[in-house]
Amino acid sequence: MRGRLLRIFDLLLEHFGQRHWWPGDTPLEISIGAILTQNCAWRNVEKAIDNLKGRALLELNALHRIGTEELAEIIRPCGFYNIKAKRLQFFTRVLVEEYSGSFESLNGYGLDTLRERFLAINGIGPETADSILLYALGKPTFVIDAYTKRFVRNHGLAEAGNDLAYDNLQLLFMDHLPADTYLYNEFHALIVRLCQTYCKKVPLCARCPLKGDRGLAEGLTALPHF
DNA sequence: CACCAGGCAAGTA
């Protein structure tokens, strides 16, 4: 599996090039995006983040202090705005009260410690936690999202059922790849890029160039023709 | 019109 995954990575990287993920200029902006994108289209998150940027709210203390109802109206375009406003402030509260209000102070903690702390925050589940850890903090944890699950399923990398649970999907990648931040960053972004073009709808991606009876590796070599 | 989009928590059986 290790060689297979690395081969998939190499072919995707060659085909699509570096992704330069996650969109966002600072650890805070990346973290905000990770929370706001929960079950909604990224284009709507961009509108919400633009609204925040226009009001100088991409700043930890400002975001922490603003009224929750006012914040909800500002992030309205990304949907679920009432609950997401609370979730943003649950997160900022922990940073302000426990970590000196700075992302720099998080660097001194290990991956497992921070992941456990993030998961204990209401509104931060495994995907949001891993997105912040990997893309905002540079910790080597593999992000599993709807695209990743679809990718694994459609290409037979895991059987249906419990193997597709979040933690097991994460182990599928992390047990068979070196714990490398760049690799995890790029690999996940490439899976997203692939699915956004060829696997737009659940549950199957009939047009996906990786799909077929010939097997994954062989299918991948056909990528450049699409 | 129906369905989907880079989840998560709370409620139910």
Place this chain on the structure above:
DNA sequence: TACTTGCATGGT
């Protein structure tokens, strides 16, 4: 433990 529901906007 496993499954269902609420949360809500905007694009196709």
